[in-house]
Amino acid sequence: MKPMKKLARWVFPDRRARETGVDISHQTILYLEGITVSFDGFRALNDLTLYINAGELRCIIGPNGAGKTTMMDVITGKTRPDSGTAYFGQTIDLLELSEPEIAQAGIGRKFQKPTVFEQHSVFENLELAMSGIKSVWPTLHAVISKPQRERIDEVLETINLQDKLNYRAGALSHGQKQWLEIGMLLMQEPQLLLVDEPVAGMTPQETERTAELLTSLAGKHSVVVVEHDMDFVRSIAKTVTVLHEGHVLAEGSIDEVQNNQKVKEVYLGE
Amino acid sequence: MSFNTLAEQSRLIQAIRDDRGGQVFLLILLAVGIVVPILNLAVADGSVMHLSGYTVTLLGKYLCYALLAVAVDLVWGYCGILSLGHAAFFALGGYAMGMYLMRQIGSRGVYGDPVLPDFMVFLNWKELPWFWYGFNMFWFAMLMMLIVPAVLAWLFGWFAFRSRVTGVYLSIITQALTYALMLAFFRNDMGFGGNNGFTDFKDLLGFDLHHATTRMVLFLCTVFMLGLAYVTCRYIVASRAGRVVQAVRDAESRARFIGYKVESYKVWLFTFSAVLASIAGALYVPQVGIINPSEFAPINSIEVVIWVAIGGRGTLYGAIVGAVLVNYAKTYFTGALPEFWLYALGALFILTTLFLPRGVVGLVTKRKDNTA
Numbered sequence A: 001m002k003p004m005k006k007l008a009r010w011v012f013p014d015r016r017a018r019e020t021g022v023d024i025s026h027q028t029i030l031y032l033e034g035i036t037v038s039f040d041g042f043r044a045l046n047d048l049t050l051y052i053n054a055g056e057l058r059c060i061i062g063p064n065g066a067g068k069t070t071m072m073d074v075i076t077g078k079t080r081p082d083s084g085t086a087y088f089g090q091t092i093d094l095l096e097l098s099e100p101e102i103a104q105a106g107i108g109r110k111f112q113k114p115t116v117f118e119q120h121s122v123f124e125n126l127e128l129a130m131s132g133i134k135s136v137w138p139t140l141h142a143v144i145s146k147p148q149r150e151r152i153d154e155v156l157e158t159i160n161l162q163d164k165l166n167y168r169a170g171a172l173s174h175g176q177k178q179w180l181e182i183g184m185l186l187m188q189e190p191q192l193l194l195v196d197e198p199v200a201g202m203t204p205q206e207t208e209r210t211a212e213l214l215t216s217l218a219g220k221h222s223v224v225v226v227e228h229d230m231d232f233v234r235s236i237a238k239t240v241t242v243l244h245e246g247h248v249l250a251e252g253s254i255d256e257v258q259n260n261q262k263v264k265e266v267y268l269g270e
Numbered sequence B: 001m002s003f004n005t006l007a008e009q010s011r012l013i014q015a016i017r018d019d020r021g022g023q024v025f026l027l028i029l030l031a032v033g034i035v036v037p038i039l040n041l042a043v044a045d046g047s048v049m050h051l052s053g054y055t056v057t058l059l060g061k062y063l064c065y066a067l068l069a070v071a072v073d074l075v076w077g078y079c080g081i082l083s084l085g086h087a088a089f090f091a092l093g094g095y096a097m098g099m100y101l102m103r104q105i106g107s108r109g110v111y112g113d114p115v116l117p118d119f120m121v122f123l124n125w126k127e128l129p130w131f132w133y134g135f136n137m138f139w140f141a142m143l144m145m146l147i148v149p150a151v152l153a154w155l156f157g158w159f160a161f162r163s164r165v166t167g168v169y170l171s172i173i174t175q176a177l178t179y180a181l182m183l184a185f186f187r188n189d190m191g192f193g194g195n196n197g198f199t200d201f202k203d204l205l206g207f208d209l210h211h212a213t214t215r216m217v218l219f220l221c222t223v224f225m226l227g228l229a230y231v232t233c234r235y236i237v238a239s240r241a242g243r244v245v246q247a248v249r250d251a252e253s254r255a256r257f258i259g260y261k262v263e264s265y266k267v268w269l270f271t272f273s274a275v276l277a278s279i280a281g282a283l284y285v286p287q288v289g290i291i292n293p294s295e296f297a298p299i300n301s302i303e304v305v306i307w308v309a310i311g312g313r314g315t316l317y318g319a320i321v322g323a324v325l326v327n328y329a330k331t332y333f334t335g336a337l338p339e340f341w342l343y344a345l346g347a348l349f350i351l352t353t354l355f356l357p358r359g360v361v362g363l364v365t366k367r368k369d370n371t372a
Helices: A003-011 A068-075 A101-107 A122-129 A136-141 A146-158 A174-187 A204-217 A229-238 A254-260 A261-266 B006-017 B020-042 B053-079 B085-108 B119-121 B138-162 B167-186 B212-240 B240-250 B253-256 B262-288 B298-311 B317-336 B338-355
Strands: A028-039 A040-052 A058-059 A083-087 A107-110 A193-195 A222-226 A239-244 A247-252
Touching: A003 A193, A028 A068, A028 A101, A028 A107, A028 B240, A028 B262, A040 A068, A040 A222, A040 A247, A040 B167, A058 A068, A058 A136, A058 A204, A058 A229, A058 B212, A068 A193, A068 B262, A101 A107, A101 A193, A107 A174, A107 A261, A122 A146, A122 A174, A122 B138, A122 B240, A136 B240, A146 A174, A174 A193, A174 B298, A204 A222, A222 A261, A239 A254, A239 B253, A247 A254, A247 A261, A254 A261, A261 B253, B006 B020, B006 B212, B020 B053, B020 B317, B053 B085, B053 B262, B053 B317, B085 B138, B085 B167, B085 B262, B138 B167, B138 B262, B167 B298, B212 B262, B240 B262, B298 B317, B298 B338
Parallel strands: A058 A222, A058 A239, A107 A193, A193 A222
Antiparallel strands: A028 A040, A028 A083, A239 A247
C-alpha cells in the first residue's frame, strides 16, 4: 500500500466493509497469489499461490512450519504479507481490510487452540458471534429477536450443546469448546470458513460428528481445513493441498497426494 | 443516556434485576440520601444523633471517590484496561468546577479584582487568559467539565488502542499522562494557579458554599449522580455491548475475528469512564473546597485501582464498597497512626490479592462456577 493510503486507513479504520457481498461469479472464492511473508529473514510463506473454489471443502496439510497458520493469518488480516495479492471473490482485496472487516465480509476462522469467551455462557458466546451490525451504539441497545433466538437454538442443536446453553463456556470440556467455537463460526454465517485443526483432542465419536458437520457445510459454504490427522482428512476431503516451506508442494485427491514422490519425501518421511 | 423506548426500559429493569449486589447498594444509597439530611438538618445540634457538617462533607467525599472507583472498575473490571491515570480525569473535572467557583468569587477576593482571580493579580496579569472565558457561566463550566476530559480520553484512547497498546504498557502510558498533566498544572504560567491551585471558594449558583443547606444539596447531588452512574454502567455492562467488552477482556483476538472493532469499543468505554471520573471530580471540589495539582499525582490513580481491587473488581458495587472502606480506613489511620497508613494500604492490597482475589464483596457473593 502507498504511504498516504496506509495513513488514511490508519486514521479512518471504521470504514465499513463492503456491503456488496462477495462476488463468486468465477466460481472461485479465494485467490492467494505470490504471497510472501518473512519473519526476521525466515520465509514463513514463500510465493504461495492457492485458489479455493466456491462451495469446496479443501484440506491443507503439511509438516510443522509449512506455513499453514501463517496462511490463515494472512487471509484473516492478522499478518500482512511482504508481497502478493489476496482477494476474496472477484472484488474484495483482503490486504486492505482489518480483521473485523474481513470477518464482516464473510470469512470466519476457528483457531487451533479452542478460543471461546470463557466467562460468558454458551448462549452468550453464540449471541456475540451472530452476524449483523457489530458497532458500539447498536449493540448497546440490541435485543435478541425471535428469528435470532431460533437461529441460536438451531446452532445449539447442531453442535449438540442445547442442554448446556447456560453453562459458562470455560466449564466445558475440550471437545465441547471446539464445537462451541464451530458453532460461533456458524452464527457468523460466513461464506468461507477457515478451520485450524478442528479434531485435535476430540474422541473418535466427536471426530466423526465433526467430519459430518464439516461435510454438510460444504456446498453452501466454502471450507478450508488445516489438519494433521490423515484419517480425518481422508474421511472428508476431495481435494488436498500440501504445503511445504511456505509453498504449495502438491495438490489433488488424497490418493494422488499420498502417492506423490515429493510429498512422500518431505512429509510422510519415506 | 436516556431510557426512552420500552425496550430500553425493560432492558434497564432487567439489568438491575439480575444484579443482587447492585440492588442492595441502591437501597443503601437511598437510605443514606434520606437519613443523612434528617440527622444533619432536622436533629438538634446537641443531640447524640446529630450528624455534623464535617461528617456530611466526609461522606460526600467518599461518595465522590466511589464514583471515581466505578469509572475505573468499568474499564478495568469489565474491559481489562488497567488505567493508572483516572485521577487525571477526576482532577480535570475538579479544575473545571474550580474555574467556575473562582470566577464566582469576583471582587470578594483578597485583591478585590472584579474579573481576575487572586493568583492572576498576584502574578501581575492584566487580563483574563482566553481559556478562562465563559467559566463565569455555570452551564459552560459544566459543559467543559464533560467535554475536555472526554476529548482527552478519546484522543488518548484512539492513539493507544489503535496502536494496540495493551497491558502493562498501557498502564505505564496512563501514568505518564497524569504525571505530565501534574507537571503542567504545577506551572504558574499555565494559568491554573500553579501549585496552590484554587481555593477560598465563596458560592455556587449564588448559594453560599459554607451554608449547611448548600452542603447538604451538594451531598444529595453526589448521592444522585452516584446512583445514576451506577444504573447507567449497569445498563452498559448488561447490554450486548457490555458482553462484547468483556469478551475483549477475555479473548481480544477472538472478538476481532468475529467482526468486532475492538478499538472502537475500548475508546468509547474509556471515554465514558473518563467522563464519569470528571463528574466525580466536579462534585468533589465544592465539597472539599480546594483543587490543586497534587490531585494529578500518579499515586492517586494507583490508589483508586487498589480500592477497586480490595472491593472486588468487575462488579461495580464492589468498587463502591472498596472506595468507601479504604477511605474510611484512611481517615481513621491518618488521624490515629498517620505514619502507618501507607503500610496498612500496602498490606491490605497484598492480602486481598493473595486471599480475596474477588475482593471483599467476593466474601458474600457466591462464585459462579458452571453457570454464567
